[in-house]
Amino acid sequence: MNAIKFETSTEYKKLISDKSVNYAFSQNLCRANIDKIVNFAKSLKAKNFVQVGIGGSALAASAALSFLQKGAQNKNYFCLDNIDPKRLDTVLKLNPNETVFHVVSKSGTTIETLSQLFIIKQHIKNPNIVISTDDRDTFLRSFGVKNGYEIFDIPTDVGGRYSAFTSVALLPLAFFGYDIESYIEAAKQVVRDTRENGGFPIDLANLVVSTYDKCKIFVMFAYKDRLYEIADWFRQLWAESLGKNGIGQTPIKALGATDQHSQLQLYQEGIKDKLIVFLDTISDIDFTITESYEPFDYLKGKSIAKIMEVEKQSTRKALDEAQVPTAEIFLENINEATLGAFFCSLMITTAKVGEFWKINPFDQPGVELGKKYTKERLQND
Numbered sequence: 001m002n003a004i005k006f007e008t009s010t011e012y013k014k015l016i017s018d019k020s021v022n023y024a025f026s027q028n029l030c031r032a033n034i035d036k037i038v039n040f041a042k043s044l045k046a047k048n049f050v051q052v053g054i055g056g057s058a059l060a061a062s063a064a065l066s067f068l069q070k071g072a073q074n075k076n077y078f079c080l081d082n083i084d085p086k087r088l089d090t091v092l093k094l095n096p097n098e099t100v101f102h103v104v105s106k107s108g109t110t111i112e113t114l115s116q117l118f119i120i121k122q123h124i125k126n127p128n129i130v131i132s133t134d135d136r137d138t139f140l141r142s143f144g145v146k147n148g149y150e151i152f153d154i155p156t157d158v159g160g161r162y163s164a165f166t167s168v169a170l171l172p173l174a175f176f177g178y179d180i181e182s183y184i185e186a187a188k189q190v191v192r193d194t195r196e197n198g199g200f201p202i203d204l205a206n207l208v209v210s211t212y213d214k215c216k217i218f219v220m221f222a223y224k225d226r227l228y229e230i231a232d233w234f235r236q237l238w239a240e241s242l243g244k245n246g247i248g249q250t251p252i253k254a255l256g257a258t259d260q261h262s263q264l265q266l267y268q269e270g271i272k273d274k275l276i277v278f279l280d281t282i283s284d285i286d287f288t289i290t291e292s293y294e295p296f297d298y299l300k301g302k303s304i305a306k307i308m309e310v311e312k313q314s315t316r317k318a319l320d321e322a323q324v325p326t327a328e329i330f331l332e333n334i335n336e337a338t339l340g341a342f343f344c345s346l347m348i349t350t351a352k353v354g355e356f357w358k359i360n361p362f363d364q365p366g367v368e369l370g371k372k373y374t375k376e377r378l379q380n381d
Contacts, residue, residue: 001113002332002334003201003331003333003337003341004329004330004331004338004341004345005325005328005329005330005332005343006203006204006327006328006329006330007328008207008325008326008327008328009205009320009326010211010255010325010326010327012206012207012210012211013206013210014206014210015105015206015209015210015356016202016206016352016353016355016356017198018352018355019195019196019197019198019350020195021194021348022205023162023347023348023351023362024155024157024158024159024162024216024362025159025162025163025165025344026187026191026344026347026348027055027157028155028157028158028166029044029165029184029188029344030188031155032165032166032170032180032184032259033152033169034054034170034180034181034184035149036079036152036317037167037170037174037180038150038174038180039126039141040130040150040171040174041171041174041175042211044100044128044173044175046075046100046128047074047075047076047098047099047266048075048076048078048094048095048098048100048174049075049077049078049099049100049102049172049176050078050079050094050097050099050100050101050102050114051077051078051079051081051102051104051172052101052102052103052104052113052117052120053080053081053103053104053105053110053113053168054081054082054083054110054112054113055081055160055161055236055240056106056159056160056161056162056163056168056236056342057081057104057105057106057110057113057132057160057163058079058080058081058104059081059161059229059232059233059236060163060164060168060343061079061168061169061172061173062077062081062229062231062232062233063229063230063232064164064169064172064173064178064339064343065077065172065173065176066228066229066230066341067226067227067229067230067334067339068173068176068178068209068334068335068336069226069334071174075109075175075176077107077172078090078091078094078178080113082112083112083115083116086117087117088257088264088309090248091120092119092120092123092124093095094122095196096125096126096127096128097195098114098128098129098197099128100128100130100175100362101117101127101128101129102131102132102171102172103117103128103129103130103131103219104131104132104133104154104168105131105133105136105140106133106134106159106160106163107133107138108133108134108138108139108140108141108142108156111371111375111378112376113140114139116142117129117143118298119265120127124181129144129147129149130149130150130151130152130171131143131144131149131150131151131152132151132153132154132166132167132168132171133153133154134153134154134156135153135155135156136156136219138246139287142144144240152166152167152171153167154166154167154168159362159363159364161236161237161240161241161355162237162347162362164233164347165183165187165340165344169349170183170184173336177334179333179336180336182335182336182337183336183337183339183340184340185337186337186339186340186341186344187337187340187341187343187344188337188342189341190340190341190345190348191344191348194345195347199330200345200353201345201346201348201349201352202348202349204329204345204346204349205348205349205352205356206228206354207275207325207327208249208275208349208353209356209357210295210351211305211325212249214272214273214325215249215273215274216249216250216273216274216275217249217250217251217252217273217274217275218238218249218250218251218252218274218275218337219251219252219253219254219257219263219267219274219275219276219277220234220235220251220252220253220254220277221254221255221256221257221276221277221279221315222253222256222279222280223256223257223278223279223280223308223312224252224281224283225255225319226237226281226334227279227281228253228255228282230279230342231253231254231279232253233343234251234253234346235251235252235253237346237347237350238251239251240358240364241350241351241354241361241362241364241366242350242353242354242357242359242361242364243366244360244366245357245359247359249275252274256278256308256311256312256315257308257311257312257315259310260315261267264315264344265283267319267324268318268319268322268324269322272322272323272324272327273295273321275325275326275327276319276324276325276326276327277317277326277327277328277329278312278316278327278328278329278330279328279331280312280329280330280331281330281331281332281333281334282331282332282333283305283308284334286303286304286305287303287304287317288301288302288303288304289302289303289304316328318321329342360375
């Protein structure tokens with residue numbers, strides 16, 4: 001966890017002291033079949049990888065690949081995490097001999113995912129399909145067995161939004177050549193460190209619960225493009241886990257410096273109901289202004305990364321002066337280990353906040369009700 005730096009000038013109480021990490025997602029870290037996933041990924045003769053899934057069945061994979069951005073340059077990633085026909089049409093036009101479809105549904109009954117699977121089957125002769133689903137008998141598993149598809153198990157006790165360390169994300173990472181063993185080992189180390197020292201996951205949880213009476217909104221302000229999809233992943237984790245029983249904290253994503261010019265006015269002078277958490281990492285590429293241009297001669301010798309860093313610091317200073325609670329998470333490396341540690345840390349934080357609020361952070365009854373109504377309407381129309 002040394003690669004994750006967390007600091008805040010906001011005073012908060014240490015209301016959560018329990019450092020145990022006895023959760024299904026942490027217990028299953030030791031059960032991932034890394035060799036099987038890596039060997040299968042290497043056997044795929046494709047250059048296009050299509051993740052067919054929604055919510056937790058897609059967000060971790062997309063966020064991970066966006067963050068790392070160092071995979072094989074001759075391979076392409078596509079994601080069908082929305083049932084928009086235009087996006088599906090784009091994927092259907094790919095060369096089927098060069099494309100693998102990773103169909104993911106924890107329940108095995110997700111209407112959006114299955115609908116797109118059925119269309120893929122209709123439009124492509126013998127599509128290259130691999131499935132990830134619950135390790136119990138599901139429709140998707142039975143469908144995969146009937147059609148002779150490779151099937152990877154998602155442990156029954158690991159919910160979709162906590163599945164970043166299962167084949168849901170491991171298979172696409174392995175396909176693009178990333179070190180999934182380092183990714184998982186870093187997560188295991190976070191579990192060990194939390195049990196011993198608490199650290200970042202507990203500190204962030206305490207900041208949230210201490211400021212919750214005032215801050216009903218959590219803004220994750222990502223200060224690199226590669227971090228923006230991590231904010232997407234976090235939004236589902238936070239909202240679906242903690243929005244229950246009349247309580248919860250609304251997660252919002254923002255992009256620095258872009259949203260300094262759109263959302264910041266509200267954060268600065270609007271209702272003071274937000275906790276602003278800046279998320280940043282190193283710049284692995286940079287450009288320096290070498291000439292002087294009046295009246296902006298002060299920019300000579302400054303790099304683009306430096307300008308962005310100053311903008312972040314200045315934005316945070318202005319928010320602090322406006323008495324808006326802020327914090328910063330800085331990821332010191334761009335690699336699989338840092339990503340694994342960060343994902344695991346935020347899962348632990350989420351679970352700890354849920355426990356403190358006396359809610360179950362691992363179910364989603366509101367989502368299930370919407371699914372029920374959708375199914376009934378489609379059956380009756």
